Amino acid sequence: MSFQRRLSTGEFVILAEMHTPKGVDCTDMLANARRIKGRVDAITIPDMDNGVMKMSALAGGVLIQQQGIEAIIHVYCRDRNRMALQGDLLAAHALGIHNLVVVQGEEMSSGDHCAAKTVEDIDAIGLLEAVKSLQAGRDMAGLELKGAPDFIIGCGMARCADDAAFEAELESLRKKVEAGAKFIVTPPVYNLEFSTPVIKKVAALGVPVIASVFLIKSVGVARYIATNEPGAHISEDMIKRIRKAQDREMECVRIAGEIIAGLKGVAQGVQIVTLGWEHRLPAILDHAKL
Amino acid sequence: MITAERKPMEEILEYVRPCQRILLVGCNECVTVCAAGGRKEVGLLSSALQMAAMKEGRTLEVKEITLERQCDPEYVEELASQVGDAEAIVSMACGCGVQELARRYKSMRVYPAVNTKFMGASERQGVWAERCQGCGDCLLGITGGVCPIARCSKQLMNGPCGGSTKGKCEISQDVDCAWQLIWDRLKALGVEDRYEENIPAKDWRTGRGGGPRKIIREDLAQ
Numbered sequence: 001m002s003f004q005r006r007l008s009t010g011e012f013v014i015l016a017e018m019h020t021p022k023g024v025d026c027t028d029m030l031a032n033a034r035r036i037k038g039r040v041d042a043i044t045i046p047d048m049d050n051g052v053m054k055m056s057a058l059a060g061g062v063l064i065q066q067q068g069i070e071a072i073i074h075v076y077c078r079d080r081n082r083m084a085l086q087g088d089l090l091a092a093h094a095l096g097i098h099n100l101v102v103v104q105g106e107e108m109s110s111g112d113h114c115a116a117k118t119v120e121d122i123d124a125i126g127l128l129e130a131v132k133s134l135q136a137g138r139d140m141a142g143l144e145l146k147g148a149p150d151f152i153i154g155c156g157m158a159r160c161a162d163d164a165a166f167e168a169e170l171e172s173l174r175k176k177v178e179a180g181a182k183f184i185v186t187p188p189v190y191n192l193e194f195s196t197p198v199i200k201k202v203a204a205l206g207v208p209v210i211a212s213v214f215l216i217k218s219v220g221v222a223r224y225i226a227t228n229e230p231g232a233h234i235s236e237d238m239i240k241r242i243r244k245a246q247d248r249e250m251e252c253v254r255i256a257g258e259i260i261a262g263l264k265g266v267a268q269g270v271q272i273v274t275l276g277w278e279h280r281l282p283a284i285l286d287h288a289k290l
Numbered sequence: 291m292i293t294a295e296r297k298p299m300e301e302i303l304e305y306v307r308p309c310q311r312i313l314l315v316g317c318n319e320c321v322t323v324c325a326a327g328g329r330k331e332v333g334l335l336s337s338a339l340q341m342a343a344m345k346e347g348r349t350l351e352v353k354e355i356t357l358e359r360q361c362d363p364e365y366v367e368e369l370a371s372q373v374g375d376a377e378a379i380v381s382m383a384c385g386c387g388v389q390e391l392a393r394r395y396k397s398m399r400v401y402p403a404v405n406t407k408f409m410g411a412s413e414r415q416g417v418w419a420e421r422c423q424g425c426g427d428c429l430l431g432i433t434g435g436v437c438p439i440a441r442c443s444k445q446l447m448n449g450p451c452g453g454s455t456k457g458k459c460e461i462s463q464d465v466d467c468a469w470q471l472i473w474d475r476l477k478a479l480g481v482e483d484r485y486e487e488n489i490p491a492k493d494w495r496t497g498r499g500g501g502p503r504k505i506i507r508e509d510l511a512q
Binding site: 107108109114115116117118 | 491492493494495497498499500501
């Protein structure tokens with residue numbers, strides 16, 4: 001069953017995030033993808049996220065689909081103007097990619113090409129409107145297309161440090177849904193008690209919510225997130241649990257699996273983010289009993 | 291200077307239509323020089339707004355004032371005693387001035403009456419042209435005093451492109467090819483060799499690539 005169909009029929013969807021290589025050797029990415037074939041509904045491919053220059057998500061998505069696994073690619077406005085965005089969207093459809101997530105690109109200054117010029121010709125709402133227009137057979141200049149693309153398009157949700165930020169983000173998501181977003185992908189969930197009501201409020205916007213689950217890799221990473229991402233709500237108990245574990249890596253895998261299992265019935269799906277540890281995805285799925 | 295042009299009358303009217311009393315604020319700096327928002331333009335716009343309001347069967351009271359510099363808090367403070375019972379402030383300064391008014395007079399609606407255009411120079415009476423984009427890392431020392439970022443349509447660092455014909459840019463016969471100007475200047479200065487050296491990909495961090503910019507002079511900042 002396709003990702004789109006599972007989403008529309010209310011089935012729990014399982015996504016895994018995979019990064020394209022910085023270079024042309026796709027061996028690891030494709031090997032990791034094959035390991036989870038049949039166990040996830042689709043693989044999400046970020047596009048040069050964190051401002052790191054890599055192979056484009058469009059190419060990554062095509063390569064993943066050549067393995068017989070559905071792909072969802074990120075699109076955003078930092079690096080491409082409306083011409084390039086629309087051209088790539090037409091290319092994506094022609095190459096068989098029908099799932100998109102509009103995300104907010106990281107600031108260029110935080111990446112590895114910080115001297116680059118930021119484009120931001122249009123914003124996320126503009127991009128969603130552009131996709132809507134392309135699907136209706138016209139480009140952003142109002143000119144008719146020879147064949148209209150067909151996508152299901154979602155949007156990312158920003159991490160919110162406090163209630164005021166969440167209210168503002170909720171309003172931004174509402175606008176994105178009005179502009180055509182058909183699902184929302186949340187930032188990583190580390191604390192079900194905190195995130196459950198948040199997800200419910202987001203779901204009230206009327207589109208499926210897919211919760212991200214990030215594989216914490218060590219006590220250091222957990223501590224870093226707890227300190228630097230105030231909206232993450234990583235508990236001291238969780239950090240203690242990782243620290244005391246005999247096999248800390250496996251404990252992190254177990255925690256990710258538990259969070260995924262706990263999100264069933266809360267969100268309409270999960271997106272597992274392993275950031276370089278994609279080889280651990282099968283184990284995470286095992287622990288989540290998926 | 292920062293150049294500006296007055297907004298279309300209908301757009302300004304749209305802003306002030308719900309108001310009976312407004313404060314119309316000009317600026318004695320750049321917008322005065324480019325004849326967009328100085329004392330004279332404040333007077334003209336004031337009359338035009340009042341006449342337009344009368345035509346619509348309304349009365350509009352306009353208090354006119356032109357500050358020395360709207361981008362300077364010291365002068366913006368002078369408005370405190372003038373705001374009175376105005377329902378909105380309409381600024382004829384560049385975007386810096388409008389924002390300074392909005393920052394200082396938080397409870398007031400502040401509307402722009404001009405469109406801020408570019409940093410430019412006067413070519414002749416009544417004509418201003420773009421000269422600088424504030425990239426934060428001036429190249430003029432190696433490009434013969436002609437800026438390829440502000441004056442080349444494609445912002446080429448190593449031009450010209452194939453669209454340069456008889457010293458003009460392909461976008462319009464009215465636009466000089468910046469790289470032709472650069473070459474002519476380098477030749478006149480006897481430093482044509484400089485043209486042979488490729489200018490590397492620009493580091494845009496000094497421009498908007500690094501987000502909104504700020505200058506802090508430690509020796510002056512309090």
